[in-house]
Amino acid sequence: MPAPTTANPKAIRKPWIIDTTLRDGEQAPGVVFNPHEKKRIAVLLSETGIDEIEVGYPAISAAEREVIREIASMNLPVRLTAWARANMGDIELAASCGTGALHISFPASRLYLELMKREYEWVQEQLHTLVSKARKLFDFVSVGGQDATRSDIDFLQRFILDAEAAGAERLRIADTVGIATPGSVTALAKGLRNVSLLPIEFHAHNDLGMATANAFTALEAGFDAVSVSVTGLGERAGNAALEELAMAIELCGGFETHLDTTRLSRLCDMVASAACRVIQDQKPVVGRAAFQHESGIHCAALLQDPLSYQPFLPAMVGRNDFEMVIGKHSGTAAIVEHFRKKGVPIRRDEARELLELIRSHADRLKRALRPDEIDSIRKQHSVKLA
Numbered sequence: 001m002p003a004p005t006t007a008n009p010k011a012i013r014k015p016w017i018i019d020t021t022l023r024d025g026e027q028a029p030g031v032v033f034n035p036h037e038k039k040r041i042a043v044l045l046s047e048t049g050i051d052e053i054e055v056g057y058p059a060i061s062a063a064e065r066e067v068i069r070e071i072a073s074m075n076l077p078v079r080l081t082a083w084a085r086a087n088m089g090d091i092e093l094a095a096s097c098g099t100g101a102l103h104i105s106f107p108a109s110r111l112y113l114e115l116m117k118r119e120y121e122w123v124q125e126q127l128h129t130l131v132s133k134a135r136k137l138f139d140f141v142s143v144g145g146q147d148a149t150r151s152d153i154d155f156l157q158r159f160i161l162d163a164e165a166a167g168a169e170r171l172r173i174a175d176t177v178g179i180a181t182p183g184s185v186t187a188l189a190k191g192l193r194n195v196s197l198l199p200i201e202f203h204a205h206n207d208l209g210m211a212t213a214n215a216f217t218a219l220e221a222g223f224d225a226v227s228v229s230v231t232g233l234g235e236r237a238g239n240a241a242l243e244e245l246a247m248a249i250e251l252c253g254g255f256e257t258h259l260d261t262t263r264l265s266r267l268c269d270m271v272a273s274a275a276c277r278v279i280q281d282q283k284p285v286v287g288r289a290a291f292q293h294e295s296g297i298h299c300a301a302l303l304q305d306p307l308s309y310q311p312f313l314p315a316m317v318g319r320n321d322f323e324m325v326i327g328k329h330s331g332t333a334a335i336v337e338h339f340r341k342k343g344v345p346i347r348r349d350e351a352r353e354l355l356e357l358i359r360s361h362a363d364r365l366k367r368a369l370r371p372d373e374i375d376s377i378r379k380q381h382s383v384k385l386a
Contacts, residue, residue: 108145144172178207296331327368
């Protein structure tokens with residue numbers, strides 16, 4: 001784990017990035033990864049530079065334990081962590097899988113304790129009992145607080161102090177139902193840091209569409225680690241998206257990671273295929289529309305400088321060059337460029353005439369035009385002028 005946050009705001013920090021695609025990601029409704037897919041995802045995550053992979057939940061089944069063992073036997077250069085509930089049975093099953101690390105999840109809100117018909121004293125007792133036993137079986141043991149963001153700060157301060165006293169090496173704050181905001185995450189970091197220097201992790205869910213923003217804010221606010229998933233795959237609206245957080249870290253400065261962002265697209269495509277879920281066109285960072293442009297003003301500027309209307313070049317995430325779509329909002333620059341690529345020079349006045357025809361067709365069809373349709377319009381126009 002990285003060292004506790006220093007007081008120097010200019011220091012380059014090295015956040016610890018944990019990927020939970022193989023655990024929380026596969027808990028998305030209807031998603032099942034087969035053993036081959038799990039192993040392939042683990043390899044790609046390792047190649048992308050993830051620090052830690054939450055590789056699965058051993059108590060699910062014997063088949064789950066077997067694939068975790070197979071991944072562990074691959075000796076990937078990344079920490080592998082098994083997930084367990086707060087009971088010794090789960091921990092012993094996890095210990096049979098050969099991962100070097102374990103995460104134990106505890107209820108961390110009044111509501112969750114009421115659901116389990118428990119008092120906080122039970123959490124305190126189990127922390128000391130289970131963590132001490134787990135430390136004998138694993139090289140690294142972290143504990144997590146489920147529903148922590150619906151808890152009060154006094155509860156969480158008591159929880160982190162008890163986790164630290166029990167021997168836990170990291171505490172996870174789980175935004176289990178995705179209700180955190182950047183402001184509340186910042187306040188949480190301050191409240192926890194006031195009482196302990198135990199490394200802390202933020203686990204974001206995306207129910208309000210703020211998971212990636214909350215994960216990034218957590219790092220800025222002093223959390224040492226964040227957990228993410230590829231494409232944000234996860235329960236309900238998903239988790240913080242690895243590819244989005246990776247590019248935010250890359251572009252916004254102040255952090256240093258081992259992530260190779262050029263591998264993100266390949267990784268996302270593989271996970272989406274294995275999950276049988278399409279990457280939506282408008283998906284940030286890896287969606288097709290993230291690098292598509294139609295506006296005439298934008299396209300004219302992009303032809304001069306591809307960063308004029310893009311925060312980064314597509315190659316940074318392993319995608320091809322940006323794409324100019326020709327339709328209702330296009331300008332003459334895009335039309336001239338379309339034909340230039342075909343080795344067909346056209347004059348600006350001809351491009352303006354074609355543009356009126358293209359806009360008319362786009363209006364009627366309610367979409368942008370395909371390249372062959374644009375070529376056909378020019379051919380028909382040329383025949384009329386002849």
